[in-house]
Amino acid sequence: MDFDFLLEEKEVLAEVREFIQSEVSPELHAETQQLGRIYGGEEGRAFTKKFAAHGWLVPNWSRE
Numbered sequence: 001m002d003f004d005f006l007l008e009e010k011e012v013l014a015e016v017r018e019f020i021q022s023e024v025s026p027e028l029h030a031e032t033q034q035l036g037r038i039y040g041g042e043e044g045r046a047f048t049k050k051f052a053a054h055g056w057l058v059p060n061w062s063r064e
Contacts, residue, residue: 016056023047 005013028043038044051057 015054019051019054019056023050 024047025043028038028047031041031043032038035041035044039048048057
């Protein structure tokens with residue numbers, strides 16, 4: 001049995017990793033450390049909006 005990700009899944013993972021590496025600023029990191037979570041402050045909310053704009057915030061499951 002093959003448990004490896006499909007090519008399309010690997011591409012999404014790479015895209016998400018690249019996004020996170022480019023968008024996590026020292027300010028966001030400091031704010032997250034201070035608050036103990038990413039979504040509580042101004043930097044975190046801005047990051048979450050950008051992340052959600054890509055459709056990555058929640059999984060999209062097919063009706064089947």
